[in-house]
Amino acid sequence: MGWGYVEDAIDKSTLQPILDVMAPVLGGAPQPARPGPSAADVTLATPAVDPPQALAAFVSTDHDQRLLRAVGRSFRDLATLRAGTPLAAPAAVATPRNPQELEDTLAWASDAGLAAIPFGGGSSVVGGVNPEDMGDWPGAVTIDLQRMNQVFGINERDRVVHAEAGILGPALENALAGTGLAVRHYPQSYFHSTLGGWVATRGAGHFSTLRAKIEDRVQSLSVMLPDGSTSTTRPLPASSIGPDPNRLWAGSEGALGVITDVRLRLVADPAHKLSASIGFRDFETALEATRAIAQAEIWPAQMRVLDPFEHMVSTALAGGAGEGALMILGFEGEYDVSRQRDAAVEIARAHGGTPRTSGDSGAGDWREAFFRQPYLRDALLDHAVIVDTFETAVPWSAVPAFYHSVLEATGEALDEVCGHGGVACRVTHAYTDGVALYFSFYAPGEHDALLTQWHALKAAVSEAVVAGGGTMSHHHAMGRDHKTWARTEIPDAFRSAIRGAKSALDPTGMLNPGLWFAD
């Protein structure tokens, strides 16, 4: 079990050169390959329940069905599967095809005294859907919404698509074919995540500026509460009637109601695309240029900035030898974007950057590599190589001290826990007041200690993020994995408010228990 589609997995001949490149970081060859368990090998800790006959068409207690929804796709999830200990799993899996079946599922779970965990594409990397930390709940029905995937309508005048929450990224994009409109929200999980999941986690896509976060693109949404009642926010471009209801459910991770459908703001299919890459002698200089571009209101569609190690790793994999930091800019729009590109390049140059190439190529390769990274992680994991990432956002004024302190803390933890390791960083999204940083680390793990090693590393990096004033997540949500450290960034009054809201919406606390909402 791993990421995505079996036929897309990385084969041995592709892997060896990667291992060769990584050898210096890993302190030599990694452990011999030990494949992950097959589905049948995994024992489920939680007993299944007997669903009523009336729900048989969309509720299953099949082993594989339960296993498939027992975890997300975090490193912890994969290491847990390999550890061989019995796995916390849903007591049953519901795949409702419409709101009535969803209502029936919730009513049954409620009657049976079971928790309910809304589930989108299952690509959570933060323990968002694992039936763990559930207090007194004896088990959970995981509600996979992927069969609620209708497109209700495309409003071309408003540039809004109205679709059910369970639709996957590509299906939503395909539904727009021929309209001249597009979603263009490409998280790394694009092929395996849903519209509702994006909103419930406040995810980010490939837009580095302006439309980075999905919550800024939600015009309206509907939720179903445990009692089966539904509510829809009024589709409006903006309002000042009380707090914004859409913003209560954006980031609610299934704990404040099941998001059933969303009206999402679209963009024009870009008629114009341009890119540029710019070299910098170091990351600090590149960050200053990034800040200047972000604050200049040029709004590049993409602005990825690789630190020297990230740059070295990514070019080494392609047989090259990148030095220094690299900024990759992408511009796209309904109208000519050359002036934007030129302005950004000019600012970068004024901040010490050296333009490398210019044109409209390159973005496609990068995009494909980006979507393939999780497959690589699986292949490396066979060799007990720990590959994990964490992402955060901080104000500009905290950078670069934040970058250095997190790098140092991560490096020290890797040395201590694994004896070797490397840590890389890139800018993924930028704002006028700060930046999102995405860290990746690699270390030689041990097959029989992966989970322990990961927990030690996760604690060390999370403490460094919190100490530096970063958020525990810019776009992956909180889940169970971030709960401990996320506490420090949730103001007391907000915790009280959300608990109050949760009590009103979900009086028994049955929805996705285990998040901070109910602590």
Add this chain to the structure above:
Amino acid sequence: MGWGYVEDAIDKSTLQPILDVMAPVLGGAPQPARPGPSAADVTLATPAVDPPQALAAFVSTDHDQRLLRAVGRSFRDLATLRAGTPLAAPAAVATPRNPQELEDTLAWASDAGLAAIPFGGGSSVVGGVNPEDMGDWPGAVTIDLQRMNQVFGINERDRVVHAEAGILGPALENALAGTGLAVRHYPQSYFHSTLGGWVATRGAGHFSTLRAKIEDRVQSLSVMLPDGSTSTTRPLPASSIGPDPNRLWAGSEGALGVITDVRLRLVADPAHKLSASIGFRDFETALEATRAIAQAEIWPAQMRVLDPFEHMVSTALAGGAGEGALMILGFEGEYDVSRQRDAAVEIARAHGGTPRTSGDSGAGDWREAFFRQPYLRDALLDHAVIVDTFETAVPWSAVPAFYHSVLEATGEALDEVCGHGGVACRVTHAYTDGVALYFSFYAPGEHDALLTQWHALKAAVSEAVVAGGGTMSHHHAMGRDHKTWARTEIPDAFRSAIRGAKSALDPTGMLNPGLWFAD
């Protein structure tokens, strides 16, 4: 008593030409002037309370102090003052100078069984601060925050200012002098509204796109709860740890805690400004051009679009005779904005517009006239002329049917209630998925029936707005005046959630009772 500063009031020689221009709309000369009451003439319905001696330095029960905080500046407020009936007023007025005095005020109000109404600049036009509809509360302490007006810091790297909630618009802007940074948030109430008030009401400023709403510019805020505890949201450019806490208090109208300070995102002092005005044969055509510009990602700083009647009125007051609809575009930025201006003008032209002038003049005059409009309303009210406005936002697909239905309903109501009248509309803010429309109406009222007439008109226009799918307010908040109709746009689940949050934050419900939050 009226809007703003006495020395800025409109004198007779300025008023007469305006009355002459309006005569056709008003069906002739309006009623003879009857000046509004002086402060001493107004009777307060609510008895004062005796504050403890310890609070004497910042709590007053002086008649004028209480009268000044008894109302906002809506037409209803001014008509109520003129009606001569005893006025609901605060039982006392607190003007705390720091968080300790604010805490002491809340503790005293709580002990004394009084409600507490947070008060910024007092420019509410929706009944946001009136001590009315308070259920069982015998009286309220109005907490005017204008003495909590410190600027704590300006972070030039992050482009963020951190200031206390009670600071007025101009003071906040002045604090930034010399930094190269600016707020550039100019609501019509700019001189008489506070940073905290902007956030509590989800106000909008002069930016027509991208930075229209203040809530998009809040990096962090602090609130004090009735128990004196304070919470500060972490200053972050973005996050995905749960729902966004800043968005709970944006639009909370003082009912979920007292906003004590805000970190607000700034812009560069614009080094470049350009404007353009474009004529259209009718409003419908102009709206199509507005939509095209909003969806083209050009982001004009200002895009005001006047319908023919609004255009006629505004030019008539300057001695001209404008025909058709008029689009006024403004561009500003740190870098050259000529390409943006040219692109927008080109789109407008392609949609049937005729560029009228071009250059960087005109915006200043329009701005001054804009800030003077409330003074004009006062002068007209002396003649019992009803001048009121209402604003809303709707998806593009609802326009122009919405425009016509609201115009028709308003016109019919004016004829029925006043015998004559005119209604004008302008676009104030535009989004990719919709537009904010601002309606103004004028009618010959009667000195002794102003309030009754206004209530009939307000009901008619509000019903039309709701029926058309608009929000009851795009940027003036809900207050008490919009509560009845706003109910229809608040989803049940959100009402429950906010009530739950309110119970947790404000268990006795003492904060600004009378809004929908506690209904």
